[in-house]
Amino acid sequence: MTVKDILDAIQSKDATSADFAALPLPDSYRAITVHKDETEMFAGLETRDKDPRKSIHLDEVPVPELGPGEALVAVMASSVNYNSVWTSIFEPLSTFGFLERYGRTNELAKRHDLPYHIIGSDLAGVVLRTGPGVNAWKPGDEVVAHCLSVEMESSDGHNDTMLDPEQRIWGFETNFGGLAEIALVKSNQLMPKPAHLSWEEAAAPGLVNSTAYRQLVSRNGAGMKQGDNVLIWGASGGLGSYATQFALAGGANPICVVSSEQKADICRSMGAESIIDRSAEGYRFWKDETTQDPKEWKRFGKRIRELTGGEDIDIVFEHPGRETFGASVFVTRKGGTITTCASTSGYMHEYDNRYLWMSLKRIIGSHFANYREAWEANRLIAKGKIHPTLSKVYSLEDTGQAAHDVHRNAHQGKVGVLCLAPEEGLGVRDEDMRAKHIDAINRFRNV
Numbered sequence: 001m002t003v004k005d006i007l008d009a010i011q012s013k014d015a016t017s018a019d020f021a022a023l024p025l026p027d028s029y030r031a032i033t034v035h036k037d038e039t040e041m042f043a044g045l046e047t048r049d050k051d052p053r054k055s056i057h058l059d060e061v062p063v064p065e066l067g068p069g070e071a072l073v074a075v076m077a078s079s080v081n082y083n084s085v086w087t088s089i090f091e092p093l094s095t096f097g098f099l100e101r102y103g104r105t106n107e108l109a110k111r112h113d114l115p116y117h118i119i120g121s122d123l124a125g126v127v128l129r130t131g132p133g134v135n136a137w138k139p140g141d142e143v144v145a146h147c148l149s150v151e152m153e154s155s156d157g158h159n160d161t162m163l164d165p166e167q168r169i170w171g172f173e174t175n176f177g178g179l180a181e182i183a184l185v186k187s188n189q190l191m192p193k194p195a196h197l198s199w200e201e202a203a204a205p206g207l208v209n210s211t212a213y214r215q216l217v218s219r220n221g222a223g224m225k226q227g228d229n230v231l232i233w234g235a236s237g238g239l240g241s242y243a244t245q246f247a248l249a250g251g252a253n254p255i256c257v258v259s260s261e262q263k264a265d266i267c268r269s270m271g272a273e274s275i276i277d278r279s280a281e282g283y284r285f286w287k288d289e290t291t292q293d294p295k296e297w298k299r300f301g302k303r304i305r306e307l308t309g310g311e312d313i314d315i316v317f318e319h320p321g322r323e324t325f326g327a328s329v330f331v332t333r334k335g336g337t338i339t340t341c342a343s344t345s346g347y348m349h350e351y352d353n354r355y356l357w358m359s360l361k362r363i364i365g366s367h368f369a370n371y372r373e374a375w376e377a378n379r380l381i382a383k384g385k386i387h388p389t390l391s392k393v394y395s396l397e398d399t400g401q402a403a404h405d406v407h408r409n410a411h412q413g414k415v416g417v418l419c420l421a422p423e424e425g426l427g428v429r430d431e432d433m434r435a436k437h438i439d440a441i442n443r444f445r446n447v
């Protein structure tokens with residue numbers, strides 16, 4: 001039995017759940033990995049010079065044992081997230097430390113502590129097997145998977161699963177991720193695949209869409225409301241392209257920051273009207289490595305006021321981190337919110353705290369999403385209210401190049417990867433709905 005037989009079953013129109021359950025599993029499958037014995041390969045290099053094409057491998061790996069509450073999924077497509085860039089350049093930490101720590105927790109978790117890390121935190125595919133105790137899903141179900149892995153043995157996570165002390169990001173802090181032909185997930189990561197999308201389109205939103213939903217819309221994040229002025233950094237990037245859509249769909253006013261006219265055009269085509277091209281306008285929030293320039297914060301704030309008719313920002317959607325955080329705190333209105341989920345340009349932030357406390361602003365830390373939030377975000381995709389922002393699709397063999405593009409900010413929106421899917425465009429089950437939304441679905445393609 002090989003993965004080819006699995007693909008044949010997926011592509012045959014009449015395979016039943018029983019047929020999938022009866023398919024023998026292959027011994028091995030192809031997966032994107034980084035190697036434990038290479039974690040020092042970029043020592044001494046600047047972050048931007050660490051090249052994911054050198055550390056990312058395509059290996060044949062054994063199929064992991066299936067545990068209680070888990071599912072093995074045949075992965076048709078996945079996507080590149082920035083966390084896979086971090087893994088591939090071994091920053092800020094090697095992810096093998098996460099796998100070792102997880103492996104120490106119990107006998108079954110030991111499976112994750114391997115000399116290779118199969119990465120990837122998104123997938124669209126078909127359930128092959130479910131472990132003991134799984135009722136909600138069965139072989140043959142067409143699914144997407146969100147990336148929240150939780151144990152839920154402690155009381156801490158029972159109001160909000162993100163607060164579970166054993167909360168991990170699948171394919172980053174666990175092994176057997178989605179950039180592979182087969183993935184191992186907990187069954188409570190599974191959600192129905194949106195029927196009007198192809199495999200690669202369905203795999204694209206998951207991680208960033210769920211994160212943007214919690215960070216911006218959910219009561220656990222900024223709780224955006226109609227009319228809010230929302231400053232969105234990287235508004236045509238992975239997170240930002242969903243934050244922009246949530247702001248527009250929720251009746252807010254996105255102020256989109258981008259770094260090129262081409263990206264400005266994408267934001268306009270989504271319906272945004274207030275756009276700042278940070279490259280063209282040349283903001284330099286830091287005079288040198290250690291000194292910020294409040295005059296530049298003010299110039300930026302003045303530009304925002306021009307775009308809003310004199311209003312300041314209710315919510316900043318933050319993720320660039322060190323480079324922008326001082327400006328983000330400054331331009332937020334009295335009582336406003338800065339919500340942050342990352343620090344791409346550096347995690348040691350500096351801001352003038354007088355502008356925070358005197359103006360009663362709040363900084364909210366946000367990280368991925370709980371199952372309910374991920375489900376709601378996926379539901380909005382399935383209902384055609386929010387659309388995938390897939391720009392380009394790579395083969396599994398070219399994942400290193402895809403990650404390199406994202407690392408160098410040479411991409412738009414989301415970058416997809418075909419895993420078992422032999423070509424793009426397969427897996428669409430609702431052509432009528434697709435036809436209704438086709439322009440929005442294709443908005444980011446090949447720009």
Ligand SMILES: C/C=C/C(=O)SCCNC(=O)CCNC(=O)[C@H](O)C(C)(C)COP(=O)(O)OP(=O)(O)OC[C@H]1O[C@@H](n2cnc3c(N)ncnc32)[C@H](O)[C@@H]1OP(=O)(O)O
Nearest residue numbers: 081082083086091092093121147169207211341342367368
């Ligand atoms: C969905 C997608 C998401 C993304 O893309 S996010 C972007 C990518 N992710 C990242 O860049 C984050 C990567 N992760 C990290 O950098 C690290 O993961 C953290 C900084 C988040 C945490 O560092 P760590 O070393 O794992 O944990 P510690 O808490 O710094 O160290 C553990 C030791 O510190 C002790 N400790 C913790 N809290 C306290 C406290 N409040 N007072 C005293 N000690 C404390 C513990 O007990 C333990 O100790 P003992 O090492 O001896 O076991």
Ligand SMILES: NC(=O)C1=CN([C@@H]2O[C@H](COP(=O)(O)OP(=O)(O)OC[C@H]3O[C@@H](n4cnc5c(N)ncnc54)[C@H](OP(=O)(O)O)[C@@H]3O)[C@@H](O)[C@H]2O)C=CC1
Nearest residue numbers: 082211234237238239258259320323341342344345367368
């Ligand atoms: N905690 C969590 O749950 C999550 C965290 N993340 C993290 O968020 C970060 C962004 O992820 P994602 O959106 O997918 O990445 P992308 O690279 O797809 O998009 C980020 C965009 O931010 C802008 N940007 C990058 N650097 C800077 C800078 N120094 N100053 C201003 N703008 C900048 C760029 O847009 P432009 O050039 O047009 O301005 C870029 O396209 C990553 O660090 C990732 O690890 C992501 C998802 C979930």
